[in-house]
Amino acid sequence: MAALTPAVVPTRAAWLRNRWVRFAVRRTGRLLVSLWVLVTASFLMIHFVPGDPVRAALGLTAPADLVAAKREALGLNDPLLTQYVHYLGNLLHGDLGESIQSQLPVAETIGQRLPATASLAFLAFGVAIAIAVPVGVAVAVATRRGRRRRTELAFAGTSVVLGAIPDFLLGVALVAVFAVNLGWFPVAGRDGASSYVLPVLALAIGPAAVLARIVRVEMLTVLETDYIRTARAKRLPALRIHLRHALPNAVTATLTLGGMLLASMVAGTVLVENVFAWPGLGSTIVQSIVSKDYPLVQGTVLVYGVIVLIVNNLVDVALAVLDPRSTIGDL
Known part of the structure; x- marks a missing residue:
């Protein structure tokens, strides 16, 4: 068993030294980091809007119970970290949420356009x-x-x-x-x-x-x-x-x-x-x-x-x- 070790180590090291492998790893890493930054920014975007985004979308005359129900449906009453984790989980399943106006899935609307x-x-x-x-x-x-x-x-x-x-x-x-x-x-x-x-x-x-x-x-x-x-x-x-x-x-x-x-x-x-x-x-x-x-x-x-x-x-x-x-x- 010990005699096999010198033959295995150089082969693996040579694979890791391959310039195209290093290029692929670095590019993939940069892409993943960029995607994480983009996803985080898109998540925080709705929380940077002054006031209540649901009230702004439904209008000032919308009933309070309707606004509260919509906030609950969107998960806006949960802690920010909980919302972020749910948002990431939904994205992994292709769920971009639901449109406030049309009540249609956002992914469906985007897929059509x-x-x-x-x-x-x-x-x-x-x-x-x-x-x-x-x-x-x-x-x-x-x-x-x-x-x-x-x-x-x-x-x-x-x-x-x-x-x-x-x-x-x-x-x-x-x-x-x-x-x-x-x-x-x-x-x-x-x-x-x-x-x-x-x-x-x-x-x-x-x-x-x-x-x-x-x-x-x-x-x-x-x-x-x-x-x-x-x-x-x-x-x-x-x-x-x-x-x-x-x-x-x-x-x-x-x-x-x-x-x-x-x-x-x-x-x-x-x-x-x-x-x-x-x-x-x-x-x-x-x-x-x-x-x-x-x-x-x-x-x-x-x-x-x-x-x-x-x-x-x-x-x-x-x-x-x-x-x-x-x-x-x-x-």
Whole structure:
């Protein structure tokens, strides 16, 4: 038995020293801590509201016995620590509570609205990438080594302006021009493919402008590297040099920023959905805030936070796979 010990210990130690195992453990740990902070913040949110949240939701004229019964049903009469433990236990079973206004489970309401928000955000992200990458590459190739100065200035000015316009303001402008004046697209609602066009553009144009600038800068750097000069010396086709050799090496920064922009797009749906009366989580959270339906606000905020955390962690994983050097501290 003693002879087996030296063979077992090095094998286990080697497994623990694996850089990808360490990366997975650290990322999982950070995600769990972030989730705990988010859950705790969403729990405390309803207790930071001045006054009685149930009375605020039911109205000043609601009977006292109805308010007391609702507080008892929500568990608000229990000690804070007891409420917290119950809240965590309910979350583990997928129970986000019950809406004060509709009397429906919060999880059911979110489940009905989440697909509309997810489809809008991810479609907008795809459009932003589809615009940013080819535009950034084309401008980088056209303006390399100081050429076409006017093109560079026009691109820089346009991208700065478009990137600075708030999503909801851009949405209002798109509605005024293309829905009200021209009548090309629906003003509001989610009914068919045409109803996606304006809200998707409202979410995608700003991030596309920002990403295009990053793609151009990274592409300019890569185009001046030695291996690209070698590829040109071999007289390889320009399209092959730019797309096969240069673009993959310029995508790291784009992926990092793209992930952050995707998270911001998910959060940006709150305003854009209200501009277009989109039946998603964004309009739901605003309506629940107005009606003071705090359990629904609490659950919706929690879901938004979880989506953002998951997106950020998926980007980190993809970045580590594509370029391990970028996460050398974790690996």
